[in-house]
Amino acid sequence: MGRFDERSHVRSWEGEAKNQEADKCAALQWFPSDELPDRMIGYCREAMQHIAANRPNQFGE
Numbered sequence: 001m002g003r004f005d006e007r008s009h010v011r012s013w014e015g016e017a018k019n020q021e022a023d024k025c026a027a028l029q030w031f032p033s034d035e036l037p038d039r040m041i042g043y044c045r046e047a048m049q050h051i052a053a054n055r056p057n058q059f060g061e
Contacts, residue, residue, distance in 0.1 A: 019028050033052035036045055
């Protein structure tokens, strides 16, 4: 079975983020892009670093 992962860069936001999958995710937290948490899935960290550097990663790279 494959996996699909989507990320977006949001420039503005109104309202409160809500954890819609509490059975899979303990909490939602916001972090500055240069202060990501130590306990983070590797490919998620890499994607966030690419987004912060304004260089989206291409599939397979």
